[in-house]
Amino acid sequence: MKIAKRCGCCDGGALARTPAVLAPFIASRVFDWEPTEITADWGLRDIRQGNAYTVCNTLECVDCGFVFLDMRFDDEEMAALYKGYRDAGYCALRDRFEPGYAARNNTFGAQAEYIPKVEAFLAPYMPAAPRILDFGGDTGMNTPLQGRAAAFHIHDISDVAPVKGATRVSYEEARAQAYDLIVSIQVLEHVADPRAHIREIAGLMKPETLLYLELPFEEMMRTDGGNMSRGSRKRHWHEHINFFSEKALHRLLADSSLEIVASQLMPIYAAARHSIVFSVIARKGDGAKSG
Numbered sequence: 266m267k268i269a270k271r272c273g274c275c276d277g278g279a280l281a282r283t284p285a286v287l288a289p290f291i292a293s294r295v296f297d298w299e300p301t302e303i304t305a306d307w308g309l310r311d312i313r314q315g316n317a318y319t320v321c322n323t324l325e326c327v328d329c330g331f332v333f334l335d336m337r338f339d340d341e342e343m344a345a346l347y348k349g350y351r352d353a354g355y356c357a358l359r360d361r362f363e364p365g366y367a368a369r370n371n372t373f374g375a376q377a378e379y380i381p382k383v384e385a386f387l388a389p390y391m392p393a394a395p396r397i398l399d400f401g402g403d404t405g406m407n408t409p410l411q412g413r414a415a416a417f418h419i420h421d422i423s424d425v426a427p428v429k430g431a432t433r434v435s436y437e438e439a440r441a442q443a444y445d446l447i448v449s450i451q452v453l454e455h456v457a458d459p460r461a462h463i464r465e466i467a468g469l470m471k472p473e474t475l476l477y478l479e480l481p482f483e484e485m486m487r488t489d490g491g492n493m494s495r496g497s498r499k500r501h502w503h504e505h506i507n508f509f510s511e512k513a514l515h516r517l518l519a520d521s522s523l524e525i526v527a528s529q530l531m532p533i534y535a536a537a538r539h540s541i542v543f544s545v546i547a548r549k550g551d552g553a554k555s556g
């Protein structure tokens with residue numbers, strides 16, 4: 266694990282810092298660290314008694330407004346976190362730290378109810394039978410336009426079985442393809458290095474490839490906290506380790522010479538009225554090299 270010293274979106278070095286804690290589930294899954302209680306039995310002189318959790322920092326970029334966890338997990342730690350994502354072992358561990366999770370997780374077994382809205386947004390830009398790569402698509406359950414795809418590929422770090430019709434591909438296999446559409450749906454908020462992640466995707470894009478990018482526009486990022494900065498309101502980190510501002514997202518795309526074709530703020534999950542995502546279609550800009 267590295268501790269971030271620069272902004273993950275614009276590479277700026279001016280970062281405001283706020284102490285925070287890492288969710289016990291994440292600490293357990295990634296590091297095998299458990300919360301503990303420091304008692305008199307420990308016999309410590311300068312350490313106060315009480316509950317001890319994994320401490321970390323919230324960082325906020327002064328330039329682009331990106332708010333993020335300072336801990337940047339390496340590939341091995343990311344694999345530990347997302348191996349068997351939402352399978353029985355994952356849910357059992359998470360339910361131990363977050364009672365009720367396993368019951369809530371039942372709702373992840375079906376395609377998200379808002380995916381038809383994504384398909385309607387993409388349709389005007391797509392051929393009749395598009396070749397699609399879902400980059401970080403887990404099982405492929407939520408890949409839009411899969412019903413009419415000429416190719417339906419998934420590239421993902423988790424090892425869960427793909428849905429019917431989907432084929433897992435390595436990065437090298439994906440490089441040999443020409444896709445009409447690459448989708449990244451609610452992945453970017455999880456990754457350790459957003460700039461490297463977008464560069465990887467851009468490396469798979471041909472001039473005609475469109476990227477559909479979807480990521481949470483968290484309520485905290487949409488609202489004005491008065492005299493409290495956004496970063497200072499974020500005291501607890503879970504699997505979403507990146508909170509994007511609109512400017513941060515633009516800086517991130519510009520870093521890979523991607524330009525926005527269409528964008529919207531889309532409400533998802535009707536039951537949760539505060540859930541809004543950035544929903545963006547992008548392509549390689551004129552100055553970008555072919556992948």
Ligand SMILES: [Zn+2]
Nearest residue numbers: 272275326329
């Ligand atoms: Zn920044």
